[in-house]
Amino acid sequence: MIRISNLQKSFGKLEVLRGIDLEVARGEVVALIGPSGSGKSTLLRCVNLLEQPTAGSIVVDGEEITAPGFDVNRLRQRVGMVFQHFNLFPHMTVLRNVTLAPVLTGRLSAKDAEDRALELLARVGLRDKAAAYPDSLSGGQKQRVAIARALAMNPEVMLFDEPTSALDPEMVKEVLEVMKRLALDGMTMMVVTHEMGFAREVCDRVLFMDEGQLVEQGAPKQLFSNPQHPRTAAFLNAIL
Amino acid sequence: MRWDIIPVFVPIIFQGVKITLQISALGILFGTMIGLVVGLVRSQKPANPVLRLLYGLATLYVEVIRGTPFLVQLYLMYYGPIYLFRLDLPAMTAGIIALSLNSGAYVAEIARGAIESIDRGQMEAGRSLGLTFVQTMRHIILPQAFRRALPPLANEFASLIKESSVISVLGIADIMFKAKTVGTAHFAVFPALLVAAVYYLVLTGITSQLVRLMERRLGHSDSH
Ligand SMILES: Nc1ncnc2c1ncn2[C@@H]1O[C@H](COP(=O)(O)OP(=O)(O)OP(=O)(O)O)[C@@H](O)[C@H]1O
Ligand SMILES: [Mg+2]
Numbered sequence: 001m002i003r004i005s006n007l008q009k010s011f012g013k014l015e016v017l018r019g020i021d022l023e024v025a026r027g028e029v030v031a032l033i034g035p036s037g038s039g040k041s042t043l044l045r046c047v048n049l050l051e052q053p054t055a056g057s058i059v060v061d062g063e064e065i066t067a068p069g070f071d072v073n074r075l076r077q078r079v080g081m082v083f084q085h086f087n088l089f090p091h092m093t094v095l096r097n098v099t100l101a102p103v104l105t106g107r108l109s110a111k112d113a114e115d116r117a118l119e120l121l122a123r124v125g126l127r128d129k130a131a132a133y134p135d136s137l138s139g140g141q142k143q144r145v146a147i148a149r150a151l152a153m154n155p156e157v158m159l160f161d162e163p164t165s166a167l168d169p170e171m172v173k174e175v176l177e178v179m180k181r182l183a184l185d186g187m188t189m190m191v192v193t194h195e196m197g198f199a200r201e202v203c204d205r206v207l208f209m210d211e212g213q214l215v216e217q218g219a220p221k222q223l224f225s226n227p228q229h230p231r232t233a234a235f236l237n238a239i240l
Numbered sequence: 241m242r243w244d245i246i247p248v249f250v251p252i253i254f255q256g257v258k259i260t261l262q263i264s265a266l267g268i269l270f271g272t273m274i275g276l277v278v279g280l281v282r283s284q285k286p287a288n289p290v291l292r293l294l295y296g297l298a299t300l301y302v303e304v305i306r307g308t309p310f311l312v313q314l315y316l317m318y319y320g321p322i323y324l325f326r327l328d329l330p331a332m333t334a335g336i337i338a339l340s341l342n343s344g345a346y347v348a349e350i351a352r353g354a355i356e357s358i359d360r361g362q363m364e365a366g367r368s369l370g371l372t373f374v375q376t377m378r379h380i381i382l383p384q385a386f387r388r389a390l391p392p393l394a395n396e397f398a399s400l401i402k403e404s405s406v407i408s409v410l411g412i413a414d415i416m417f418k419a420k421t422v423g424t425a426h427f428a429v430f431p432a433l434l435v436a437a438v439y440y441l442v443l444t445g446i447t448s449q450l451v452r453l454m455e456r457r458l459g460h461s462d463s464h
Contacts (some may be wrong), residue, residue: 083365
C-alpha cells in the first residue's frame with residue numbers, strides 16, 4: 001500500500017529524515033514511536049506531501065507520489081490525516097466540517113455528503129452534535145469529529161499524528177476506541193503515538209525512530225519485551 | 241462667543257455631509273478592494289519569482305503610503321498628473337483616488353495580519369483533505385480572518401472618514417470645507433468647527449456601530 005524508499009528530508013541544514021525505508025501493507029496498522037524531534041511527524045507529513053521530501057521516493061497504491069508533477073490534491077483525497085490539535089474549522093458546524101471536502105472536491109452532492117456525514121458522525125458517537133460548533137465540544141469529541149471529517153473522503157490510508165496527546169486523560173479512551181474500530185474494519189493506518197497500550201493491543205507492527213532513522217521495528221510484543229537495539233531499550237525504559 | 245449662529249450653521253454644513261459620505265464610501269469601497277488584494281499578496285512570501293516581484297511591489301506600496309502624510313499624497317495625486325502628463329484630474333477624482341490608495345495600504349496590513357493570525361493547522365487541515373490552496377483560503381482561512389479583521393477595519397473606516405476632511409484643501413465642498421467657508425463668512429469659525437466636529441462624530445459613530453452589528457451577525461467565527 002505504501003512503499004517508502006530512502007526517504008530524506010532536510011529543513012535547511014537540519015537533516016530530519018536520513019534515509020527511511022518502510023513498507024506498509026494494505027490493512028496494516030503501524031505505530032510510530034520515538035523521542036521528540038526524531039522525525040515522526042515529518043515522516044507522516046511526507047506521506048501526504050504536507051512536507052516535500054528532499055530525496056527518495058514514496059509509492060502509494062502503486063503510484064509514485066514523489067514523481068514530479070504528481071497531483072497532490074488527488075493524493076490527499078486518498079490519504080486522510082488526523083492532527084494532534086484537531087484543527088477543526090471553528091466557523092462551521094460539525095456537520096459542515098465533515099461535508100465540506102467531499103462537496104468542494106466534487107466527490108458527493110450536498111445531499112449525499114450530508115447523509116454520509118451523519119452516518120460517520122453516528123459511527124464516532126456524535127450524531128447528536130451535527131449542528132453544534134466545535135467550540136462547544138470537548139477535546140475527545142473534537143478529535144472524533146476530526147476522524148469523521150477525514151473518513152468522509154473515503155481515504156485508503158489514515159495518518160494519525162499523536163491524536164490523543166492534547167487530550168485530558170479521561171478522553172483518550174474514547175478516541176482510541178474509535179481508532180481501534182477503524183483498524184478492525186481494515187483501514188491502513190500509520191499512527192504516531194505515545195499510547196503504548198494502544199500500540200500493543202491494536203497495531204500489527206511498531207516502528208522505533210531516532211534521529212531521523214528507523215532504528216528498529218517488529219511486532220509489538222517482541223519489540224516491547226525484547227528490544228534488540230540499545231536505543232530502543234533506553235527509550236522504552238524512559239517511558240514505560 | 242456667538243452660540244446663536246449655530247442653528248444657521250447646522251443645515252449649511254449638513255450639505256457637506258453628503259459629500260463627505262460620498263468620498264468616504266468610495267474610499268472605503270476601493271480601499272477595501274485594493275487592501276484585500278495587496279494583503280493577500282503580502283500574506284505569504286512566495287518562492288515563485290513573478291509572485292516574488294508582486295510581493296516586493298506590494299510591500300513598497302504599503303511602506304510608501306504608511307511612511308508619508310496623507311496631505312502630501314493628496315497633493316501628489318492632484319498635481320502629479322498635470323505635471324507629468326498634462327492630465328488635469330478633477331479635484332474630486334484626485335481626492336477619491338488618493339483616499340482609496342491611502343486606505344488600501346492600511347486595509348492591506350489589517351488583512352495580512354488577520355490572515356497570518358489564523359492557525360497554520362487550518363491551512364494544513366484543508367490541504368490534507370485534498371482541497372486546493374484557493375479553496376482552503378476561500379472557505380476556511382478568509383472567513384475566519386474576516387471576522388478577526390472587523391474590529392481593526394472599523395477603526396480604519398472611522399479614521400478614513402476623519403482623514404477625508406483633508407481633501408477640503410482641494411476645494412471639495414465636504415463638511416470641513418463648508419465649516420471653514422461659512423465660519424469665515426460669519427466671523428464665527430469656532431462654532432462652525434464645533435458643528436463640523438459633531439457631524440464627524442456622528443458619522444464615525446454610525447460606522448463603528450454598523451461594523452459591530454456585522455460582527456455580532458457573524459457570531460461563531462472566532463477562537464477554537
Ligand atoms: N517546518 C520545519 N522547519 C524547520 N524545522 C522543522 C520543521 N518541522 C520540523 N522541524 C524540525 O525537525 C525535527 C523533527 O521534527 P518532527 O516534528 O518530525 O519530530 P517528532 O518526532 O514528530 O517530534 P515530537 O514527538 O516532538 O512531535 C525537529 O528538530 C524539528 O524542530
Ligand atoms: Mg510530532
